[in-house]
Amino acid sequence: MFTFFKVKKVAEVLEEITKFPMLPEESLGLKEALGRYLAKDILAKEDLPPFSRATMDGYAVYARDTFGARESEPVILKIKGEIAMGEVPSFSLASGEAARIATGGMLPEGADAVVMLEYTEEEKGIIEVKRPVAPYENVIFKGEDFEKGTIVFPAGIKITPAVIGVLSGLGITQVEVGQRPKVGILSTGDELVLPEKELPLGKIRDINSYTLYSASLESGAIPTLYGIVPDVKEKLFVKVEKAIQENDVLLISGGSSVGTRDFTLEAISRLPEAELICHGVAVKPGKPTILGQVGSKAIFGLPGQVASALLIFYIMVRPLLLHMQGAKGEHLFLRKIMAYAARNIPSTPGREDYVRVKLSFSEKGVIALPILKKSGLISSMAEAHGFLRIPENSEGIYEGELAEVFLLP
Numbered sequence: 203m204f205t206f207f208k209v210k211k212v213a214e215v216l217e218e219i220t221k222f223p224m225l226p227e228e229s230l231g232l233k234e235a236l237g238r239y240l241a242k243d244i245l246a247k248e249d250l251p252p253f254s255r256a257t258m259d260g261y262a263v264y265a266r267d268t269f270g271a272r273e274s275e276p277v278i279l280k281i282k283g284e285i286a287m288g289e290v291p292s293f294s295l296a297s298g299e300a301a302r303i304a305t306g307g308m309l310p311e312g313a314d315a316v317v318m319l320e321y322t323e324e325e326k327g328i329i330e331v332k333r334p335v336a337p338y339e340n341v342i343f344k345g346e347d348f349e350k351g352t353i354v355f356p357a358g359i360k361i362t363p364a365v366i367g368v369l370s371g372l373g374i375t376q377v378e379v380g381q382r383p384k385v386g387i388l389s390t391g392d393e394l395v396l397p398e399k400e401l402p403l404g405k406i407r408d409i410n411s412y413t414l415y416s417a418s419l420e421s422g423a424i425p426t427l428y429g430i431v432p433d434v435k436e437k438l439f440v441k442v443e444k445a446i447q448e449n450d451v452l453l454i455s456g457g458s459s460v461g462t463r464d465f466t467l468e469a470i471s472r473l474p475e476a477e478l479i480c481h482g483v484a485v486k487p488g489k490p491t492i493l494g495q496v497g498s499k500a501i502f503g504l505p506g507q508v509a510s511a512l513l514i515f516y517i518m519v520r521p522l523l524l525h526m527q528g529a530k531g532e533h534l535f536l537r538k539i540m541a542y543a544a545r546n547i548p549s550t551p552g553r554e555d556y557v558r559v560k561l562s563f564s565e566k567g568v569i570a571l572p573i574l575k576k577s578g579l580i581s582s583m584a585e586a587h588g589f590l591r592i593p594e595n596s597e598g599i600y601e602g603e604l605a606e607v608f609l610l611p
């Protein structure tokens with residue numbers, strides 16, 4: 203009897219995924235580092251900002267001097283001088299004194315706040331201050347972003363434009379990141395034709411190659427298409443053998459189930475040193491998912507159904523690709539929110555369900571509306587904002603109940 207013989211839970215597969223070795227590091231300049239994952243902790247070698255700075259145009263003052271100042275009863279301060287941008291002040295302030303300062307200027311010693319220009323009047327070497335300022339008002343402090351000697355970012359985080367901003371602010375211009383995994387993608391099935399070809403009746407156009415290619419790119423990998431392989435055992439094996447040599451990860455869609463023309467499992471098993479991690483996952487959709495390991499490389503047999511293939515990509519393949527690049531912890535997974543189910547969603551205990559949902563907002567909070575379409579319909583993924591997870595031991599989610607929703611990137 204044909205059956206799935208090594209069924210694992212999603213959590214078990216994800217645990218196996220984090221055992222794959224990470225790819226070697228490479229050193230990149232800031233302009234090339236966007237979207238990559240830090241391979242090492244980043245330490246601040248200096249304070250950011252390096253000195254206390256004004257955040258408003260006005261006058262640097264000693265805040266206590268301004269207490270009680272009012273429009274009708276302004277406080278009078280003597281102007282000590284002007285602070286030039288980009289220069290260290292050549293004087294310090296004593297009580298009763300003020301200094302002209304522009305946004306970003308360096309606070310002189312003795313000053314602990316800035317009065318905005320609008321609340322002052324200057325005349326013959328003095329200013330009238332018409333509103334009090336609290337200590338530290340309109341100032342950002344030396345080291346307020348990051349203090350010298352502290353860890354700015356731990357290894358494993360994603361480099362975003364803001365992270366690049368921090369690094370440039372700290373004078374860190376080269377970063378160590380994990381290399382991008384190479385991903386080979388091939389589709390199997392006698393019924394498939396390339397999208398650009400004529401479509402004879404009985405055939406369908408290849409969708410999975412392109413969803414998996416673009417999702418791999420979006421996950422920071424370097425994908426290569428290996429085309430369509432017909433349901434011929436030997437042809438599949440030859441293609442698989444070549445593709446796994448040339449890549450870190452191979453994605454084969456279709457033929458992962460238990461039909462007489464489903465050869466993916468055999469093709470993986472025939473590879474020298476191949477180990478089967480799972481054949482079948484307790485998940486819906488996507489039960490016919492295979493994961494094999496060949497040395498440090500991974501081969502996924504993904505379900506042929508177009509929505510299932512892409513969904514399993516996001517749940518299992520993406521975490522592997524990110525892990526290989528050096529991502530850690532929550533950075534491996536899609537961002538998660540809690541949302542209220544818009545209707546009852548039944549489920550079968552013993553497997554996790556990932557229900558494609560559309561999100562909307564109500565007074566109550568975020569509402570998740572299940573998309574009740576079959577997994578052979580790609581429109582169900584194109585419409586989805588995310589996946590609502592129904593845990594393994596649950597018989598479903600009631601309308602109005604809160605559930606986890608993973609957001610699509």
Ligand SMILES: Nc1nc2c(c(=O)[nH]1)N[C@H]1C(S)=C(S)[C@@H](COP(=O)(O)OP(=O)(O)OC[C@H]3O[C@@H](n4cnc5c(N)ncnc54)[C@H](O)[C@@H]3O)O[C@H]1N2
Binds near residue numbers: 459489507
């Ligand atoms: N007896 C059983 N039959 C099936 C089971 C099962 O547990 N027992 N599982 C079903 C589920 S769930 C899925 S999903 C499919 C997956 O099977 P395969 O991975 O072997 O995929 P195929 O049979 O090759 O294809 C399924 C479906 O998807 C279409 N397809 C395949 N590749 C592409 C592509 N690149 N682009 C667009 N469409 C594609 C294919 O034409 C089929 O319609 O098995 C069920 N059967």
Ligand code: MOO
Binds near residue numbers: 485486511
């Ligand atoms: O669970 Mo299959 O993966 O229906 O589509």
